[in-house]
Amino acid sequence: MESSRSSAAAAKMSGSEKPLPVDLSHHFNFVTRRRLPSKIKAYYKLFGIPGIRNLAGGLPNAQFFPFDTLEAQAAKPDRWTPSPNGPGQRLAQTSSEPPSQAANHIAVPKASAEADLSKKIDLSTALQYGQSQGYPALLSWVRQFTRENLHPDVPYRGGPEVAMTCGSTDGFAKTLQIFVEPWNEDIHPISERPGLLCETFIYGSILTQSLPLGMHVAPVKADAGGMVVKGPGGLEDVLANWDDSKGKRPHLMYTVTQGHNPTGVVLSIERKREIYAVCSKYDVIIVEDEPYWYLQFPSAATEEAKSRGLPAPPAVTPPHKTQASSGYEFLDSLTPSFVSIDVDGRVVRLDTFSKTIAPGCRLGWITAQPEVIERYVRISETSTQQPSGFVQSLVAELVMGPQPEATKSAFARALASGSANKFTGWHMDGWIRWLEGLRGSYERRMARMCRILDSDSSLLLSSSSPSSEWSVITKTKLIDFSWPRGGMFIWLRVRLETHPLYGISAPETEGESLALAMTMFLTTKPYLVLVSGGSMFSATEEIRRDRGWSYFRLCFAAESEENIEASAQRFVEGVKDFWKIRSVREIKKLLGMLPKADGVDEEDAEVFGAGCVQLGGWLGC
């Protein structure tokens, strides 16, 4: 069945009735244009001459590698419990889940006799110099997954190509290297200043990457459904009424469509179609960054209504059900990618193993039309060369399984070590099952945390009015939020304007200062909880000053299983108690606790969002 599906997909992919992707080369910057197509490939024919002795390549013989095998204990794909695919179905009420610790032993051998490079997984190839597009075995697997399962019906002729990256930060850095002409205000006219379209709130690291190139940021209004197309501040308005004094009208858009960081929004296929039409009209390249692709939460709307005592929303079958099947119910249930409607070939999609395997992999892939992928590969050849063979071979071994030659010794080893389970690889079924299990675990974490944030007793503050002789009870709602429809984050607005000290003349009582003071207050005993402020995710300083400060991002992915409820409870108690502060002096004291930025070296932009770096440090965040 799988092979008939793939041949059907292949026929569809190459269908000559489809249009060719448009030429994007006018968007390439001058360095990218100057990178000559590689002619080295021709030489490979010479390496392939039977019996040829290689005195040409400057590389060590594999006998000199000190690693004779790479091995691992790896989870079985069913370690985590999936959640239902359909909207309207209730989420099981598991509060914490003891995972199955069952594991397989996997091993990459020193040398495999497999002749087909797209199947060969061994250290003699994986730890040698290799191909910048990717380790052939893993690349072929990723290519198949991308073209046949993730995006089974791409509208341009031949379909997309893929190339491995060292993770999506690397992927986006290379995207900027291709499409952005760095702009120096001392030399270049304002009319050439490159721009970046994005939502009002954005993953901060994108700004840290873009701003040093002299880019201007053009934020587009977003609502609960994501980027808005029509009306004031919407995409059409921003582009049609472009203000040339800000720079060149942007030709690059950055977006996260599935579980947006930080807002948790899932962009519907209808909204995508509208956005795509405008991008096509204004010749904008769409960079779709999807680390949370598999974390779409179909139960969120239903559980949110239930938690808030509201009527259940109608369970609509998503209209995208009509598209070609991926072969997997789980993948079919996810909102399709911009890639699936990319008639022009103007979408560059970034995928990563950071959230599905581990961030430390530094491994992901780019999906785009072949001419764009070719430019990525040229850049990789002259910088990263290829992702580490250690991670490429171990991930390939995990998802593809051992080759016949390797099985024997791996099995022999397993027998000897007493864990004699003959590992044959996760394969595509196991990979999808792993993703389903992850989605289930994160969806339950999300629901567990949201239910606590929803509980009346915690978020409505009862207080007696001090001005009244009689004890009058007023109820103040302290936070507003929607349950996230995907991703790893709860995005909420704290109604600091209802704080008793808000705006009572001292600068410490302005909204932004109160927000920072609350962040610090939350880190004190007994709350001891660290959250991210919305300033870090504000696309511009204007957005930050205007309202960015009133938002907070809570991640339900990082904490340990047993701490989920308690952490949310600590947050709620902390917010409530912050409202009990009645002295400006106490606010001042909290602001005095802000860490002083002094150092320069270690950092993980992901850990805390990095927008603040460009927007002026901690107090500026």
Add this chain to the structure above:
Amino acid sequence: MESSRSSAAAAKMSGSEKPLPVDLSHHFNFVTRRRLPSKIKAYYKLFGIPGIRNLAGGLPNAQFFPFDTLEAQAAKPDRWTPSPNGPGQRLAQTSSEPPSQAANHIAVPKASAEADLSKKIDLSTALQYGQSQGYPALLSWVRQFTRENLHPDVPYRGGPEVAMTCGSTDGFAKTLQIFVEPWNEDIHPISERPGLLCETFIYGSILTQSLPLGMHVAPVKADAGGMVVKGPGGLEDVLANWDDSKGKRPHLMYTVTQGHNPTGVVLSIERKREIYAVCSKYDVIIVEDEPYWYLQFPSAATEEAKSRGLPAPPAVTPPHKTQASSGYEFLDSLTPSFVSIDVDGRVVRLDTFSKTIAPGCRLGWITAQPEVIERYVRISETSTQQPSGFVQSLVAELVMGPQPEATKSAFARALASGSANKFTGWHMDGWIRWLEGLRGSYERRMARMCRILDSDSSLLLSSSSPSSEWSVITKTKLIDFSWPRGGMFIWLRVRLETHPLYGISAPETEGESLALAMTMFLTTKPYLVLVSGGSMFSATEEIRRDRGWSYFRLCFAAESEENIEASAQRFVEGVKDFWKIRSVREIKKLLGMLPKADGVDEEDAEVFGAGCVQLGGWLGC
């Protein structure tokens, strides 16, 4: 003893009598200047609050990583036999060596209880988002190795800092990102065109990286001792008499000082001092790329003389013996780095694990003054983030050994699998021993191949003169070369001007065409040997046309142990037989066999040298 040495080294390093490194920030390009110092580090204090719950970071909990361990079978450090350190000592005549296959089982556990990050090696940290400067455990080890063993006495105050790279191609790409303002001939004046100083022959990938940025290449004359300083074409001449019409006087030099690629030269410390003085005078940054650092061959001069029946050269004790000791006789015997004489802090050194562990690691490090390292780390944060945790943790585990917590389970595993050797890590002694063994193996390979190339019978061609009635025997020397003093390559000049067809009017008989025809001839039966042409390593087209074509690079590192002699023999027979070709038609036929460059994607620049890519494809090489 080791600890007293390190504290002495530390005292020396920070010695306040030393000058501070000079400020290099005027060399930073505008994007680099615009990257703000990170203020994120301050936030880490908040993560460290005891009992704090982390809802801030956007990262998955380690429980969701499917890898429960990473493991490997790894060589013991004494797998290969060292060669003597002293010059003048004879090399053992081993023709091939069966390596000891003894191995240890190593394991990186999921979680270690070690509190000191500079010692902690586990998957919970290694597979998580991390520090761009490097995985703390590996970074601390590399830092110690670099500051205390490789360069124990650096002349500027505080000594150098280090940062991990994804290999040296990544390191050089980031060097260009820091120090080179890309130059577009359509916009920028010629006076701003950035330049690169290098030797006449250069690793081609450096050109592929540099030329798209609009750089001009300024080749400096080199002799058997490396880059020449005085006289016409020497470094002083090039800089003092700089021709402004070529661009800006270069402020960047690229060089390989130990086993130069492709020439095999080792640059003496005297020559380094002369070069450094000129670079200091003209404010030139020296990028020292040292993949072959440990492959210096002290026996080369003696063995060469012996092989050629010449008197043995005097065994001089290198004058650098007076510098501070690394603590290891092997390291002390190597010519010191530019770093060791870097009074100004203008040296950027690239190290890599590609030739000491495996190219597929994509792992190396940069050594430079702290302010320069800080800029590297900023770039890494916004691109590669960090080298893969898979390779960083496995290499750390190999060289540092398991932590107490891990030892137990690794040992338990080893016991169960029947290979109960308690692995405690290579440590510094083992690492140095491994390097000594590699040097020994490569030195013997080099000598085995050179002896065959030296043998009279093969390189002096006997031919009878057809013009004489009597059979007159003339002897023609076909190749010129020195035994390489280091590295992985034999660099030889083929005296194609003595070929009977050389320059007899047809274009196919010009030197460059003959060289290409010979390359193809060598790939045919019965020779079946592939070599690299010197055109690929010519710094400029002028050098290529003038004499680059007459050189060939033979690598003795890639072939299997048993093929070394036979490959060299095949080369010799092929060259001799090429002289027997008397028909231009046959040369034409060989040129017709040249692979046609048609494709664009896969490539490994290292495999074949990539200068040719920029210099115009196969025929252009």
